[in-house]
Amino acid sequence: MTERFKDAVWLPKAQSHYITVGGAGGIGSVVTFLLSRIEPQQIAIYDDDTVDTINLSNQLFCSRHVGLPKVSAVSSVCYDFSGYAKILLLQEKLTSTSTTSEVMFSCFDNMEARQTMFDLFVRDMDMYANQGVEPIFIDGRLTAEQFYIYVVTRDKVDRYKETLFPDSEAAMLPCGFKGTTHNSFMIASKMVAAYTNFCANL
Numbered sequence: 001m002t003e004r005f006k007d008a009v010w011l012p013k014a015q016s017h018y019i020t021v022g023g024a025g026g027i028g029s030v031v032t033f034l035l036s037r038i039e040p041q042q043i044a045i046y047d048d049d050t051v052d053t054i055n056l057s058n059q060l061f062c063s064r065h066v067g068l069p070k071v072s073a074v075s076s077v078c079y080d081f082s083g084y085a086k087i088l089l090l091q092e093k094l095t096s097t098s099t100t101s102e103v104m105f106s107c108f109d110n111m112e113a114r115q116t117m118f119d120l121f122v123r124d125m126d127m128y129a130n131q132g133v134e135p136i137f138i139d140g141r142l143t144a145e146q147f148y149i150y151v152v153t154r155d156k157v158d159r160y161k162e163t164l165f166p167d168s169e170a171a172m173l174p175c176g177f178k179g180t181t182h183n184s185f186m187i188a189s190k191m192v193a194a195y196t197n198f199c200a201n202l
Contacts, residue, residue, distance in 0.1 A: 001036075001037050001039065001082050001083060001084070002037070002038065002039060008196070008200075009200050010196045010197070010199035010200040011038070011199075013199040013200075013202050014038045014040060014195070014196060014199045015038065015039055015040055015041070016040075016041060017040045017041060017101070017102060017103045017199075018040065018041050018042050018044070018101035018102060018103065019035060019040050019042070019043045019044070019101055019103040019104075019105065020043075020044045020045075020046070020099075020100050020101045020103070020104045020105070021035070021043060021044070021045040021046070021105045021107060022045075022046050022047075022094050022104070022105065022106050022107055022108055022113060022114075022117045023046070023047055023106070023107035023108040023109065023113070024045055024046075024047035024049070024070035024071050024073075024074045024107075025047070025049070025055065025059050025070065025107065025109060026058045026059050026109070026142060026179045026184040027107035027140045027142055027184060027187055027188055027191070028045065028047065028074070028105070028107030028108075029059045029060035029061065029070070029073075029074050029077070029184075030059075030060050030184055030185055030188035030189075031105050031107055031140075031188045031191055031192060032045055032074050032078060032087070033060055033074070033077055033078055033081065033082070033188075034188055034189065034192045035105075035192060035195075036078035036081075036082040036084035036087070037082050037084075038192075038196075039082075039084060039086075040086075040103075041086065042086045042087070042088060042101075043078075043086065043087045043088070044087075044088040044090060044099070044101060045071050045074060045075075045087060045088070045089065045090060046071075046090045046092060046093065046094040046098065047069075047070045047071050047090075047091065048091055048092050048093050049069075049070050050067060050068060050069055050070060051065045051066050051067065051068050051069075051070055051073050052066065053066055055070075057179070057180075057181065058179035058180055058181050058183075058184045059184065060074070060077055060184075061073050061077075069089070069091045071087075071089040071090060071091050072089060072091075074087070075087045075089055093113070094113060094116055094117055094120070095116065096116060096119065096120070098116075098120060100120045100121065100123075100124050102128045102133045102134070102135045102136070103135070103136055103138075103195065104117060104120070104121050104135075104136070104137045104138070105138050105140070105191060105195075106118070106137065106138065106139040106140065107140055109142075110167050110170075111164065111165060111166060111167045111170060112167055114139060114141075114164070115164055117137075118137060118139070118152075118160065118164070121135065121137040121152070122157060125154050125157075126154075129154065134153070134154075134202060135153075135154065136151065136152070136153055136195065136198050137150075137151075137152040137153075137160075138150070138151050138152070138191050138194055138195060139152065139160075140187045140188070140191050142179060142183060142184065142187050143179075143183075144179055144180050144183060145180070145183065146183075147183060147186065147187035147190075149187065149190055149191055149194060150163060151194045151198070153198075
């Protein structure tokens with residue numbers, strides 16, 4: 001599936017990576033699909049939720065996926081459209097003891113999970129660096145009409161910490177206006193573009 005961008009300077013580095021995606025919803029389902037087109041060594045995806053009909057409006061699922069674990073549904077999409085099968089399905093919540101990789105995409109819809117994933121990144125970043133692999137943490141935050149992306153390398157850890165806050169301080173949005181399909185695809189595309197830019201600069 002890489003024929004049209006096989007000469008991209010970033011492709012060999014991206015294909016050498018192991019990637020962890022936290023969350024398989026509006027951001028994570030699309031991020032995982034886009035990453036599958038790059039064909040990395042492996043994508044591990046964490047999510048303990050199942051697909052509901054409400055998810056069809058802004059996540060990369062269709063009616064046949066309703067009732068399935070989100071990680072299984074995402075894996076199915078990646079195989080159907082990319083022929084990519086190297087996805088580790090983790091139908092569970094990410095916790096403080098979870099396994100990570102050198103590339104981490106935070107695609108959660110709450111700050112608590114985001115904080116947990118970031119703590120894992122901080123825990124393991126020097127280990128990966130000592131192995132000669134520069135780690136990166138990419139966090140996407142999404143509303144129906146806006147999105148924010150934070151790209152964190154080892155030298156940006158303290159700056160990123162300033163963006164974290166308790167879920168109790170998050171803005172309450174109307175249930176019927178929490179996400180749109182086009183915004184989910186835009187943030188996922190920009191997050192993957194930030195990652196490939198990182199790989200190019202390595």
